[in-house]
Amino acid sequence: MSTTPADSVSDRSEPAIVVKGLTKIYNGKKVVNEVDMSVPKGAIYGFIGPNGSGKTTTIRMMCALLTPDGGEGHTLGYDIHKDARAIKENVGYMTQKFSLYGDLTIRENLDFMARMYRVKNRKKVVDETLRTLGLEGRGKQLAGTLSGGWKQRLALAACMQHKPALLLLDEPTAGVDPKARRDFWDEIRQLSKQGVTVLVSTHYMDEAVQCDYIAYIAYGKKLIDGPATEIPHQVGLTTWRVSGPDLVQLEEELRADPRVEQVARFGAQLHVSSTDSAGLDAVVAEKSGENDARKWEKKEAELEEVFIYLMATAADNFGVNGGPSA
Amino acid sequence: MSWFSVSRFGAVLYKEFIQMRRDRMTFAMMIGIPILQLVMFGYIINSDPHHLPTLIEMADESPVARAVLSGMETSDYFKFEGIVTSAEEGDQALRDGTANFVVVIPPNFERDIVRGLSPKLLVSADASDPTAVGTAVGALSGIIDTAVKQTFQGPLAPVAGQPPPFSVVVHKQFNPASKTSLNIVPGLIAVILAMTMVLITAIAIVRETERGTMETLIATPVRPLEVMLGKILPYVVIGYIQTVVFLIAGKLLFGVPFLGSGLAFFIGFNLYIVVNLALGFLISTLVRTQMQAMQASFMTILPTILLSGFMFPYAGMPGWAQVIGSAIPATHFLRIVRKVMLKGAHLADITGDLRAIAIIGVVIMLISMLRYRQTLD
Known part of the structure; x- marks a missing residue:
């Protein structure tokens, strides 16, 4: 599903966003702790992490809504400390909560946003946006009466009217139903094809796998980043999948084993993972002898297992080192 | 007793108190507003104000004139803040609010009293706020009567009887009907x-x-x-x-x-x-x-x-x-x-x-x- 990131990596052009040591302190707590990131031009860059991990704060600093307490960076080549206005004019930022005006109509909202960015040929642009959204007939409907999915698509369309080269989306699909989420991602891919760089934060794994690049952040620290396909390899996690009878019993036994680092249930399967590949293989050899009815299968770890693993490690090391680095 | 659970009721009650306490602003309002109102209504509301700023235009400096003025001042309603030398000056003071009253003692005040001509003592009041000056105006005749009785003794005693030796004319400016x-x-x-x-x-x-x-x-x-x-x-x-x-x-x-x-x-x-x-x-x-x-x-x-x-x-x-x-x-x-x-x-x-x-x-x-x-x- 993901495009081949290798092409973009070799691309010599300047990244859309590059930050170094980005830090934000609230009440003495580093909510964003020396984050380095580089978002290549034209990529869909997934920004993954649990709630409260500092994703929103990082994005806000990247689009110059917040002043960093430390670190430096450039967004679209503009300094995030000095060129706030230039950044704002060239970036489309969609906030987490629906934040257009519920008591204005769809058209009025689009028109207002177009005026904020001083879009030329406003009437035509707004008409065009309504048409692309498929909302031509509903321009006079109040935005507040739209469903959650439509609100998000409207918000996305509203911040695309000035044709920004970079789109920052802060959990755009939180609380949106699966169908609307798929539609939303179709649109993101469309925009990406047109050359727009997209930085999107999410905590849905099915969305993470659609990204070309991923950065994982927890407790304000970036734990890992890179092309989506290489992340599991970087972590070096080995995973066995097992299905069959008495999995509850097996799960308990595996958890007790020090050579097993993570046991997670996925539907009718247990995913058993560890960075100690040899140790894990030994455990599997022992256990598979006990019950022939169970099926064991060694597979490369997937993103979801990797993230669960990263999260658990980060929690253990909170305040000390922040877990493994990429 | 399944229709009313004391523990459930208690839980709601407890939760409500916690929320009330957490919302500091509302809590402060609940405590603050009654105190604020109590203080304001208790201390500040005074429909019988004293010490109203008063100016005097003195065309006669006789002992009788002085007695009348000191009677006014000891009543506490009036606070003499100065002298004006012309009617214009007095009007100006009333207009820009530096004085609530201007008392005008006419020329030859004492002489006219002795001669039984019943001169007029003019009190110009700023009636744009009728409540502020109302009680002071009301108290005026009593104050002056008392002052007069204390003054007109000895040789002047005869003029202190009826009719009153001089009249007080109150001129309610800006709002004559005290609406x-x-x-x-x-x-x-x-x-x-x-x-x-x-x-x-x-x-x-x-x-x-x-x-x-x-x-x-x-x-x-x-x-x-x-x-x-x-x-x-x-x-x-x-x-x-x-x-x-x-x-x-x-x-x-x-x-x-x-x-x-x-x-x-x-x-x-x-x-x-x-x-x-x-x-x-x-x-x-x-x-x-x-x-x-x-x-x-x-x-x-x-x-x-x-x-x-x-x-x-x-x-x-x-x-x-x-x-x-x-x-x-x-x-x-x-x-x-x-x-x-x-x-x-x-x-x-x-x-x-x-x-x-x-x-x-x-x-x-x-x-x-x-x-x-x-x-x-």
């Missing part, structure tokens, strides 16, 4: 404007923050000044409409005149609106929700009604209350409106009030600027 509505209607303009301007501005700004639309707004290249002006101007228009409606309705329904300079009113009015908008803006930087904005605005409106001299005479308030009152913009605008509408004041008569509002406004703006910078991050 309360003439005082209340102009005052209402000040209070209503404060209520709407402060409340609406505070809420309009907090609403953007509360609904999350402020973030979208800040993310666009829009400049803070563009947002502020754009948000505030519609409410300035509302303030204009309110005032025009008030002036027309006041004229038609209550016969409230507009005697003074339109320009003076216009300048004072605009300055007042700006200060109130700044106050509303300041509140919006201090609170997080619309509910809190409403409560905080209410906190400012209560003193505006009670301490500004709108409802109760400013002169009747204790000194500390007058100090608080003088920090309220409505106190000064109220004076401007009453002076201009009822006393026919011009720009020169209201410069002191304009200056006071401007100072208050500058202070409010300075504080809100400091606050605004902090809330950007």
